[in-house]
Amino acid sequence: MSDDKVTLAHVARLAGVSMITVSKVLNNKGRISEATRARVLQAANQLGYVANSAARSLRGRPTQILGMVIPELVSPYFAEVARAAADSASQMGYDLAVFTTSRDPERERERVGTLLGGLADGLVFVVPIGAAGFLATLERSRSPVVLVNHFGAPTHLPVVRADSFEGSLAAVRHLIALGHRRIGFVSGAAHSSQAAERLRAYRECMMAAGLWDEQLVRPGDFTQGRGVEAGHELLSLENPPTAIFAASDLTAFGVIAAARSRGLRVPEDLSVVGFDDIPAAAHSHPGLTTVAHPIPAMARAAVELIARAMAGEKVRDVLIEFPSELVVRDSSAPPPAPGDRRKSP
Amino acid sequence: MSDDKVTLAHVARLAGVSMITVSKVLNNKGRISEATRARVLQAANQLGYVANSAARSLRGRPTQILGMVIPELVSPYFAEVARAAADSASQMGYDLAVFTTSRDPERERERVGTLLGGLADGLVFVVPIGAAGFLATLERSRSPVVLVNHFGAPTHLPVVRADSFEGSLAAVRHLIALGHRRIGFVSGAAHSSQAAERLRAYRECMMAAGLWDEQLVRPGDFTQGRGVEAGHELLSLENPPTAIFAASDLTAFGVIAAARSRGLRVPEDLSVVGFDDIPAAAHSHPGLTTVAHPIPAMARAAVELIARAMAGEKVRDVLIEFPSELVVRDSSAPPPAPGDRRKSP
DNA sequence: CTTTTTAGAGTTAACGTTAACCCATAACCT
DNA sequence: AGGTTATGGGTTAACGTTAACTCTAAAAAG
The missing domain is CATH 1.10.260.40 (lambda repressor-like DNA-binding domains)
Structure with a gap:
């Protein structure tokens, strides 16, 4: 049988x-x-x-498969990137093989090797926090590689990425324009260059407006849980913020949860702005004001770049940067009039 | 260089x-x-x-990679399945290679071949609408294979799936218990056996309660857009429903959008229940009453089953079925008192 | 001082597929 | 008739890696 x-x-x-x-x-x-x-x-x-595709690819035949190496699929941001890329690849006649690495550098190396070692015709590498230590190896490889969201060490590899700075600037300016003066910030994971950009924008904007106060900045890690903690920390200050800008939407949801558990209303008592524009941001109540990365456009650009590279085109040193964009929804509003604000316990 | x-x-x-x-x-x-x-x-x-992993696997070495073939990553349900499986696999020391097929049977066959032909040590096959035509081929293969959500032709392959019937029954009973008598249904994609189960439960329950009316059933396809259309269709009936059960959360969101655009409030004027419990269901406003599949548990079971098969254990004819569960949130409430209901234009 | 063991390295062959040739046969020219 | 060209098919030799041996020299045992 x-x-x-x-x-x-x-x-x-x-x-x-x-x-x-x-x-x-x-x-x-x-x-x-x-x-x-x-x-x-x-x-x-x-x-x-x-x-047997192993034997076939060993013999040098193209596989019509594009590889993607991505830190994880758990956070909605990465899930969106993967699905957008799968979509674009599919439209171009390729299949996308998605590998997650759990941010383990050893695994990254292995998976990249697996893909480039015959399985895939090209590779989309979604650069994790802290960037990869083997970009040099990648550069030497003949296979087409595109880096997504690389902000680390300079490289000749083509890069597609979304700006975080301008969007963050717009977010903070938006809050200032609404009348906020005490604006808290919950940052992203320590070694993420995206997180660094978001913090840099916040700092620059706050300093320029003469509103900078180191107490208002709390470390975060992009997660919801940390958002809750950081939210409580900020709201416990003796002169608490009337608005909080979080480096990710999940963190923003955490901040909102913290505020509510203290009896504060959003946005009446506290404005909250996130970053990423994950699908839940549009469906949540109140709708979350946030900064959007054009993920589908990025994914499409990355896949197209790979396709061009496979067609023999020179793509060294290509850098495509997409602007981020402020999406104003209902979680941001003018600050409460002094004395009108519900006191948190 | x-x-x-x-x-x-x-x-x-x-x-x-x-x-x-x-x-x-x-x-x-x-x-x-x-x-x-x-x-x-x-x-x-x-x-x-x-x-070179191609050469290595050709030589017969295990790759520590598990393959997953899944129709798509665009709908949140499948995205959840993929991420849950990646998570479980990672915890068991495997990596998950996710392939999407866009429901193209030719592609399914190819991708399964790619994975089983040396790339992966085992395969999790998330069965698409209408099931695969080559289960026989799969059965003959020596490689460990697990089917997820297979409801089609009988097979000896191990199957992990979530029940749709009991959860749907609970949903309709919940609405009846709240006092609803006119309960609409927007079904899932035509050839989906899951959709068929959900419809069957609705029909059985409505008939048993003497509430069955064919007019209240509208065809759907799991998408949000179709939910909007079907919502309008149902609410345009001369004796419109006071509650609508949709075969997916996205469709339910579409129904809610349709209701709102007609000036109806949810749940005061119309109760809406979805199916899937995607993350957005918890974050939406109002929180969506829905039926949840235990996706993480399913994914874990599937991966464990693969691991057991790889360890040499016999897993033929194993069927693991998980119950679905009604999650009551805020989108379902008693129907409006007669005459109290806002008229839709 | 010979024999046995063992550490350390190399040889051979094979995994399944296919590119690049090569070899028949038959049909077509001049 | 002698040569040329299609046509249909087979041979050989890799692709990169590794399992299962084999070989060598030196250390240990007798």
């Missing part, structure tokens, strides 16, 4: 021809008579033959 | 040893002197050597 692997040899024997003939039929190469072709296809079907 | 692929041979030449020695060092096999080992590692590093 259960054969082992079915190989070309099995099909060939059943069809009464050589392996090569089978290979030619299956790849539509060379000249084969209709009769032989039919016999081979029938035999292949009967045996349930499926080509 | 740019070498071609770096192979064992290159490393071997640089280190002044044979390829085999290099292989042994890199795989920690055989006896190698410390001096040689160090020399080889240094050479490998210097050249940026990465093993």
Whole structure:
């Protein structure tokens, strides 16, 4: 009942021809008579033959597969990136093989090797926090590689990324324009260059407006849980903020949860702005004011860049940067009039 | 500057040893002197050597990679399944390679072949609408395979799935218990067996309660857009429903949007219940009453099953079914008192 | 001082597929 | 008839890696 692997040899024997003939039929190469072709296809079907892609790719054939290495799929941001890329790839006739690495550098290296070592024709590498230590290796590789959201060490590899600075600037300016003077900030993970950009924008803007106060900045890690903690920390200050800018939407949700648990209303008592514009931001109540990365556009650009590289085009040193954009929803409003604010316990 | 692929041979030449020695060092096999080992590692590093996984797997070595073939990542349900599986796999020391097929049967076959043909040690196949036509082929394969959410033709392959019937029953009963008598239903995609189960539960429950009316059932396709349309259709009936059960959360959001655009409040004027419990369901306003599949548990079960199969255990004919569960939030409430309801234009 | 053991390295062959040739046969020219 | 060209198909030799041996020299045992 259960054969082992079915190989070309099995099909060939059943069809009464050589392996090569089978290979030619299956790849539509060379000249084969209709009769032989039919016999081979029938035999292949009967045996349930499926080509061994490892052997095939070892022989140097393109696989029509694009690889993606991404830190994780758990956070909505990365999930969005993966699905957008899968979409774009599919539209261009490629399939996307998505690998997660849990941010383990050893795994990153391995997975990149797996993909470039024959499995995939090209690689989209979504750079994790802290960037990869083996970009040099990647540069040396002949295979087309595109880095997504790389902000680290300079490289000749093509990069597609979304700006975090301008969008963050817009967010803080928005809050200042609404009349806020005490604006808290919950930052992203320590080694994320995206997080650094967001903090830099906040700092620059606050300093320029003469509103800078180190107490208003709390470390974060992009998670919701940390948002809750940081929210409580900020709201416990003796001169608490009337608005909080969080470096991710999840963190912003955490801040909102913290505020509510203290009896504060959003946005009447506290304005909250997030970053990422994950789908939940639009569906939450109140709708979350946030900064959006154009993820589908980025994904499309990355896939297109890969395709161009595979077509032989030179893409060294290409850098495509997408602007981030402030999306104003309902979680930001003017600060409460002095004395009008509910006191948090 | 740019070498071609770096192979064992290159490393071997640089280190002044044979390829085999290099292989042994890199795989920690055989006896190698410390001096040689160090020399080889240094050479490998210097050249940026990465093993060619195609060749390696061709040779029969396990890859520590689990494959997942899934229709798409665009809908939150599938995205959740993928991320949960990646999580479980990672915890068990495996990596998950996720392939999307856009529901193209040809592609499914190809991708399954790619994965089983050396790339992956096992396969989690999330069965698309209408099931796969090549389960027989899969059954014959020696590689461990688990089907997720398979409801189609009987198979000996192990299956992990979530029930849709009981949860749907609970949802409709919940609405009836609240006092609703006119309960609409927007179904899922035509060929989805999950959708069929949900419809079957609705029909059975409504008939048992003497509330069945064919007019109240509208075809759907799991999308939000179709939810909007179907919502309008149902609310335009001369005797419109006071509650609508949608076969997916996205569709439910569409129904809510339709209701709001007609000036109806949810849940005061119209109760809405979804299915899936996607993350947005918890964050939306009002929180969506819905039926939850225990996706993380399913994913874990699937991965564990694969692991057991790889360990040699017999898993033929295993069927693990998880119950679905009604999650009551704020989008369902008693129907408005007669005459009290806002009229939709 | 010979024999046995063992550490350390190398040889051979094979995994499944296919590119690049090569070899028949038959049909077509001049 | 002798040569040329299609046509249909087979041979050979890799792709990069590694399992299972084999070989060598030196250390340990007798």
